Amino acid sequence: MTTSFFVAADWLAEHVDDPQVQIIDARMAPPGQEHRDLNAEFKAGHLPGAVFFDIEALSDHTSPLPHMLPRPAAFAVAMRELGVSRDKHLVIYDEGNLFSAPRAWWMLRIFGAQKVSILAGGLAGWQRDELLLEQGLADTREGEFEAEFSPESVKSLTEVLLASHEGTAQLVDARPAPRFNAQVDEPRPGLRRGHIPGAHNVPWGDLVVDGELKTTDELEEIFRRQGVDLNQPIIVSCGSGVTAAVVALALATLDAPDVTLYDGSWSEWGARDDLPIEPAQ
Numbered sequence: 191m192t193t194s195f196f197v198a199a200d201w202l203a204e205h206v207d208d209p210q211v212q213i214i215d216a217r218m219a220p221p222g223q224e225h226r227d228l229n230a231e232f233k234a235g236h237l238p239g240a241v242f243f244d245i246e247a248l249s250d251h252t253s254p255l256p257h258m259l260p261r262p263a264a265f266a267v268a269m270r271e272l273g274v275s276r277d278k279h280l281v282i283y284d285e286g287n288l289f290s291a292p293r294a295w296w297m298l299r300i301f302g303a304q305k306v307s308i309l310a311g312g313l314a315g316w317q318r319d320e321l322l323l324e325q326g327l328a329d330t331r332e333g334e335f336e337a338e339f340s341p342e343s344v345k346s347l348t349e350v351l352l353a354s355h356e357g358t359a360q361l362v363d364a365r366p367a368p369r370f371n372a373q374v375d376e377p378r379p380g381l382r383r384g385h386i387p388g389a390h391n392v393p394w395g396d397l398v399v400d401g402e403l404k405t406t407d408e409l410e411e412i413f414r415r416q417g418v419d420l421n422q423p424i425i426v427s428c429g430s431g432v433t434a435a436v437v438a439l440a441l442a443t444l445d446a447p448d449v450t451l452y453d454g455s456w457s458e459w460g461a462r463d464d465l466p467i468e469p470a471q
Contacts, residue, residue, distance in 0.1 A: 218290035273330030286314025302338030381460035
């Protein structure tokens with residue numbers, strides 16, 4: 191495995207009945223595939239004993255922005271109802287593209303879970319190994335989850351504007367290069383093209399291979415090539431705060447000491463006509 195943040199399918203297959211291990215399905219449809227019924231997909235086949243961590247449903251629906259963190263109390267109630275206990279070893283998986291599992295990993299950690307891992311290769315890797323799947327919904331007892339929120343780990347628009355203007359932190363944008371460079375439209379309507387002034391582009395897909403992170407040497411080289419100093423403060427962002435967590439995971443793997451996430455990301459910044467962008471329009 192690349193890092194301690196991942197577990198292998200054969201390890202998890204040996205621990206599916208361990209009462210201290212809890213498996214969490216965090217599949218999420220990428221932009222353009224919102225028509226998919228992920229609840230139905232989960233019921234049709236998931237890892238044994240898994241519960242469905244619906245990132246969309248668990249977001250703050252009082253916000254006009256997509257996928258914003260919920261209030262700590264609301265998250266804790268949702269986790270208890272889902273049967274998730276904060277003190278267990280939580281193992282998250284997604285479809286196998288490492289698209290959404292890091293967002294669930296980040297959310298659980300931001301609300302106080304200590305032992306959170308990601309299944310290397312995700313569901314696709316599990317199926318390639320011809321390991322058992324379950325159907326339907328599991329009977330779960332109520333979990334034990336008290337949220338301990340780390341608000342300093344989440345940045346607001348005002349804080350990002352200050353960092354962009356004064357250079358107090360490096361901004362790292364996880365969107366693909368054509369979007370970062372204003373060469374194509376955003377998948378969400380109504381957003382301008384471009385990026386936050388001064389941001390570095392580290393596309394999340396460049397960090398991933400076969401549903402896990404690349405080697406630490408490869409990750410270090412990618413950040414170095416993009417001009418990111420791992421020892422200085424870093425604020426990660428993307429389109430809506432989901433794939434920014436892939437970059438946060440990679441930076442955690444490299445022991446970067448000061449990494450925060452701009453939850454509003456380009457969905458917030460790109461919707462505003464009064465904010466500066468690059469390339470200038």
